[in-house]
Amino acid sequence: MTIAIVETLSDFPLNPEEPNDISLRVLDCLAERHATWRYSLLSSDRHRMICTFDAPDAESVRESYRKGGAGFSRIWAGELLKPEGLQPERHPSLLVVIEGTYPPIGEEELNEVSSKMLSCYTQQGIEWIQSYLSLDRTRLICELNAPDAESVREAQYRVGVAFDRVWSATILKP
Amino acid sequence: MSLSLGIGLLGGFSLTYGDRAVTEIASSRSQALLAYLLLHRQVAQSRQRIAFALWADSTDPQARTNLRKELSYLRRDLPESDRFLLIESKTLQWSLTAPFTLDVMEFEESVKAAGQTTDLDKTRSHLDLALKLYGGDLLPSCEDEWIVPERERLAQMRVRALEESIEVLQKRQDYRTAIGYAQQLLRIEPLNEGTYAALMQLHGLSGDRANALQVYYQCMTVLREELGVDPSLATRNLYQRILNEDEPSLFKDLPPLCSAAPPPSPPSRALPLSPSLPLVGRDRELQVLHDWLVATPETSTSEILLLLGEAGIGKTRLLEELATAVRDRNGQVLWGCAFEAEMLRPYGVWIDAIRYVASQQATPTLPQPSLADLPIELRSLFPEVSPQPEAPADRGRLFDAVVRLLSGRSEDRTLTVVIFDNIQWLDEASTALLHYAARLLGRTTVRFACAARPRELERDRPASKLVSALRRDRRLQTLELPLLDREQIGELVRAIEQKGRAEEADTSIPPPFLRGAGGIAVDRVFADSGGNPLLALEIARAISQHGTASSDNLEALIQDRLQQLDRSTRELMLWAAALGRSFDPTTIAQIADCPIHQLLLAIEELEQEGIVRPAAASEGETPYDFVHDIVRQVAYNQLSTARRRLVHLQIARTLQKSFATDDSLASDIAYHASLGGDRALAASTALAAAERCLKLFAYTEALELAEQGIQHGRFLEPETRISLHAGLLRVCVFAGVTGESAALLETEIQQLLSEAKSLGSSEAEAIALEALTILQFDRGNFTSVHQHSLQAAASQFASPATAARMLALSGSCLAEIGREMARAEALLLEAQSLAARVGLEMGDILGGLGCVRRHRGDYAEARSHLQQGWQLTRAQKDHWREFSYLSYLAMTELEAGEPMAALPYCDEMLVVAAKIQGEGSEAAVAMALKALARYCLDLPDAEIELTEAIATLQQMDAKRMVSYVLTGAAEFDLSRDRPQLAIDRAEVALKxxxxxxxxxxxxxxxxxxxxxLLVLGERQRAMAQLELLQQSIEHYDLSFSAQSAIDRAIQQMQAGIPATCQPLE
Known part of the structure; x- marks a missing residue:
């Protein structure tokens, strides 16, 4: 199975807690394709959402979204990266998401940057929970426990790693 | 001299000392104390325990004080108390050595003794004594908790004693006394069904059939009123047996019923009726039925069998023979019959068929489903299972639930045959469900057999469309029943005469139709009947009875026969005829306000005269039906117009009493109220019935009922009419109207709105507004509809448009991913038929059907559907669907071996992909299909483009498309003698x-x-792979191209030659 990541950026506030006809249609199509929802991350301003699915392939999720009539910005298959050893639990009130788009990142380069980032995170009181890296290694989404989004931005600036977006998140689960 | 003390506790307290009655111990506490000591006589009882038991609500010291006081009274009043009471400082006990008798003790000993002897007379004597001793409950004046279990135990002993007595008396053939005991038992336990069964059997054994049947009705009434359940199958079978059998000797073989053991199971009735005459002149037809039954679904899709023939030709009789043959093969039969009066009863024939199968006796190999176990989606069809069930979410789920129910037995290869008689009267919903189920179950062991009158089928009725569609799909096998020839009529006449003689010999009473008969002239019967078996039967019957037939007209002959019935029987028959369908005795008794025993006698006479017969049994009471619909019609025609009105009115009003608990009666009530002239009732129940139809997605029936309701409403006062009218118009909107009808409906709603305003009816106004909103939405007038108001309005019913959208989505989803194609097609065709109701065209339907046709290798049809879908979605600016249908068109061309034709579609796909919002995979898919087409055309740089396109698809994680493109390329590689490349690509594609x-x-x-692999000469490996492939695809409905490729591989394997480079098909 693949982990499929669905990124949504909406001009209108999203309200995924109350499923409408479109979401029900998408869920029906996902079920036909043997895809299941894992969890979603919703930004505090409700304009940004990242949903994750277990699916035979990312295309199954794309088709379901298209067929059900739901919008999305991007859907991709992700590799799950986790810290070695004990993985920190998500702290609902401290959950922050950072997204970045890069030229294809090699394994070594990624390890090097990660090491720098983690050290800086520790100083800032930030915990790395887990990340998703796209198959083409250009897209990275990280989940963190952080005092606020700004402290994450500061850490990124300090180490010199660019990012697209940092936001405080709420987790939605089945 | 010491006298004996006699104590009685059963039925009340009594005490004697010698011959003298002791009355001094009168207080309830003294009696309770004495009873406590007597009943616990085996062991000394502590004072504390006794005090607590007798004065449970008092404090401990107070209880002890009370005990001391009562004990002193007892010592004072009980003769020779010191001999009988052993009083210690801490304990009390009844003396076992003092002379006394206790009725409780004697009762227990008698029951015990009865159980210890095998001598029937001794058993009977002990039981008689025990029952005599049991004068009533143990010390009824005592309400202490301690006595309750003991009282209950003794009562149960008495019940067992009664049961055993009945058993003994039955063996001794003393039915009268046994009946008395059984009646006592019923007074004790009025809800004990076993006792009713025992009593029925005892009456049967004593030759009193009327009382036996009356007990059944008493049982049924009590169980329904008290527990809301019907008698068990065992009791119903007993009833049926008593009803059907004339010979009391049959009961003598039955073991007693009153014990806990269930009654023996009578052989299940193989058919809704037991044919009384041999089947004549139908050898060829029987052979056709046999061949149809044994055709294996693996080899071909099974056909629906349709027996065609005029009324009285013997269609039902042949269906019964078919049912018997199915049962002989341990198969399962679902039997339903459509009625002209019930053409607006949605799923009527299915409901009856499922009730029928649920009522059949289970066998070790054929466990029968109970209605209570039905899937939740079907509960709304069976009010008796759940009075207020939730309506199914959509028509597809309702239909799928029926398909699951039928196919459940198919998995273990059990033959299941669904038989529907008189389908010319099938309602639209039943027809749609039949078509759906037949489409999906074509390759299973589920079969469908129907019968119809061809002339009625020619009318524009739902079944006519079904027959045309099945004929078009080559799924129909018709069997026309010819008239019988002279020899066959002769055989039938001889069979009638033989049966008459046999009955005469058995009963020593000549059967009515042979009284005074001589031989029957076959020529005459043949000439007059024209070879119609039913008419021949009636003529032969008339000649037997009167020496001549008054007419060669079937109706006239039947009429003559009905005239000879007893007057009260004829009266009841008219009620049954007016009901218009099979009937259960209780309903007729209620409608005709007739005592049940009189009704039973009437039914008996009607059955003897061959006018009614037990119909397909359902759970609960055994229904009856006229032996033929013509007989019902002739009976009904005997009612004068004025009388008919009254009869229908009475039926409507009687049924209305049950409406609160069974809303499925609404259409029946509306029908009878309409014929009875009660327009208010007809209009209001038409509305209720129509709304129920909407909930069950029976739109044709809903519309028809609404239109009838509106017609009745026109005669009502405005205040009464306005809300009903609004509700009925709303039903019309939900049921779906198109074109001019929609415009007229809108005008009518607008007029009603004005009227509602002027009358100040806010309720009617709200309903009309809702109807208007939905109508405007369905007609595409979105601008005048606010989404929120639409949602609010659409919450109650799913309109055909909504239902079609849901079905189309499910069907197209399946079709596009290539799974469950039969179901996908059935869903899409159902969606198409619903969408047509409202003049709607849907991309999902066209695209989905295109995929289905492509799957089947019908490329011309696929192109046609997909091109229509493409044009439609382009006009609707639904870019993703437009893109999808273009991609399916490109794939269709590739599979049809026309890669050049695929290229323009690929170019168009790239244009459309750019219009789709969000970063999807569309451009990558378009590039990949284009690269494949170019590769198959051997164009320059095509291989590089293909490799790049596949890499992009892999990065997008579009595995199905990766597989498709790689397989297409591999197939081409094979044709160009590049087997290793083909293998490499095929392996990745397969993964x-x-x-x-x-x-x-x-x-x-x-x-x-x-x-x-075969081309490379790796035969062993190829064989191993083929074996694995065949194992993994055993149950799948593969696409034409996949199946062709497998067939080619097998052929090459069998030919033992390497596959040469074949051009693509």
């Missing part, structure tokens, strides 16, 4: 297809892989 579980892609890539 991808397996992950997304696409059966046809799996099979196709695997077959190419095998063909590649």
């Amino acid at each position: 991808n297809a397996q992950i997304v579980n696409h059966p046809s892609e799996i099979s196709l890539s695997w077959a190419i892989l095998i063909q590649g």
Whole structure:
């Protein structure tokens, strides 16, 4: 199975807690394709959402979204990266998401940057929970426990790693 | 001299000392104390325990004080108390050595003694004594908790004693006394069904059939009123047996019923009626039925069998023979019959068929489903299972639930035959469900057999459309029943005469139709009947009875016969005829306000005279039906117009009493109220029935009922009419109207709105507004509809448009991913028929059907559907669907071996992909299909483009498309003698297809892989792979291209020659 990541950026506030006809249609199509929802991350301003699915392939999720009539910005298959050893639990009130788009990142380069980032995170009181890296290694989404989004931005600036977006998140689960 | 003390506790307290009655111990506490000591006489009882038991609500010291006081009274009043009471400082006990008798003790000993002897007379004597001793409950004046279990135990002993007595008396054939005991038992336990059964049997054994049947009705009434359940199958079977059998000797073989053991199971009735005459002149037809039954579904899709023939030709009789044959093969039969009066009863024939199968006796090999176990989606069809069930979410789920119910037995290869008689009167909803189920179950062991009158089918009725559609799909096998020839009529006449003689010999009473008969002239019967068996039967019957037949007209002959019935029987028959369908005795008794025993006698006479017969049994009471619909019609025609009105009115009003608990009666009530002239009732129940139809997605019936309701409403006062009218118009909107009808409906709603305003009816106004909103939405007038108001309005019913959208979505989803194609097609065709009601065209339907046709290898049809879908979605600016249909068109051309024709579609796909919002995979898919088409055309740089396109698809994680493109390329490689490349590509394709579980892609890539291996001469490996492939695809409906590739691989394997480079098909 693949982990499929669905990124949504909406001009209108999203309200995924109350499923409408479109979401029900998408869920029906996902079920036909043997895809299941894992969890979603919703930004505090409700304009940004990242949903994750277990699916035979990312295309199954794309088709379901298209067929059900739901919008999305991007859907991709992700590799799950986790810290070695004990993985920190998500702290609902401290959950922050950072997204970045890069030229294809090699394994070594990624390890090097990660090491720098983690050290800086520790100083800032930030915990790395887990990340998703796209198959083409250009897209990275990280989940963190952080005092606020700004402290994450500061850490990124300090180490010199660019990012697209940092936001405080709420987790939605089945 | 010491006298004996006699104590009685059963039925009340009594005490004697010698011959003298002791009355001094009168207080309830003294009696309770004495009873406590007597009943616990075996062991000394502590004072504390006694005090607590007798004065449970008092404090401990107070209880002890009370005990001391009562004990002193007892010592004072009980003769020779010191001999009988052993009083210690801490304990009390009844002396076992003092002379006394206790009725409780004697009762227990008698029961015990009865159980210890095998001598029937001694058993009877002990039981008689025990029952005599049991004068009533143990010390009824005592309300202490301690005595309750003991009282209950003794009562149960008495029940057992009664049961045993009945058993003994039955063996001794003393039915009268046994009946008395059984009646006592019923007074004790009025809800004990076993006792009713015992009593029925005892009456039967004593030759009193009327009372036996009356007990059944008493049982049924009590169980229904008290527990809301019907008698068990065992009791119903007993009832049926008593009802059907004339010979009391049959009961003598039955073991007693009153014990806990269930009554023996009578052989199940194989058919809704037991044919009394042999089947004549139908050898050819029987052979056709046999051949149809044994046709294996693996070899071909089964056909629906349709028996055609005029009334009285013997269609039902042949269906019964078919049912018997199915049962002989341990198969299962679902039997339903459509009625002209019930053409607006949605799913009527299915409901009856499912009730029928649920009522059949289970066998070890054929467990029968109970209605209570039905899937939740079907509960709304069976009010008796759940009075207020939730309506199914959509028509597809309702239909799928029926398909699951039928196919459940198919998995273990059990033959299941659904038989529907008189389908010319089938309602639209039943027809749609039949078509759906037949489409999906074509390759299973489920079969469908129907019968119809061809002339009635010619009318524009739902069944006519079904027959045309099945004929078009080559899924119909018709069997026309010819008239009988002279020899066959002769055989029938001889059979009638033989049966008459046999009955005469058995009963020593000549059967009515042979009284005074001589031989019957076959020529005359043949000439007058024209070879119609039913008419021949009636003529022969008339000649037997009167020496001549008054007419060669079937109706006239039947009429003559009805005239000879007893007057009260004829009266009851008219009520049954007016009901218009099979009937259960209780309903007729209620409608005709007739005592049940009189009704039973009437039914008996009608049955003897061959006018009614037990119909297909359902759970609960055994229904009856006229032996033929013509007989019902002739009976009904005997009612004068004025009388008919009254009869229908009475039926409507009687049924109305049950409406609160069974809303499925609404259409029946509306029908009878309409014929009875009660317009208010007809209009209001038409509305209720129509709304129920909407909930069950029976739109044709809903519309018809609404229109009838509106017609009745026109005669009502405005205040009464306005809300009903609004509700009925709303039903019309939900049921779906198109074109001019929609415009007229809108005008009518607008007029009603004005009227509602002027009358100040806010309720009618709200309903009309809602109807208007939905109508405007369905007509595409979105601007005048606010989404929120639409949602609010659409919450109650799913309109055909909504239902069609849901079905189309499900069907197209399946079709596009290549799974469950039969179901996909059935869903899409159902969606298409619903969408047509409201003049709607849907991309999902066209695209989905295009995929289905492509799957089947019908490329011309696929192109046609997909091009229509493309044009439609382009006009609707639904870019993703437009893109999808273009991609399916490109794939269709590739599979049809026309890669050049695929290229323009690919170019168009790239244009449309740019219009789709969000970063999807569309451009990558378009590039990949284009690269494949170019590769198959051997164009320059095509291989590089293909490799790049596949890499992009892999990065996008579009596995199905990766598999498709790689397989297509591999197939081409094979044709260009590049077997190793073909194998490499096919292997990757196979892995991808397996992950997304696409059966046809799996099979196709695997077959190419095998063909590649054969070309390389790796025969062993190829054989191993073929074996694995065949195991993995056993149950799948593969695409035409996949199946062709497998067939090619097998042929090459069998030919033992390497696959040469074949051009693509």
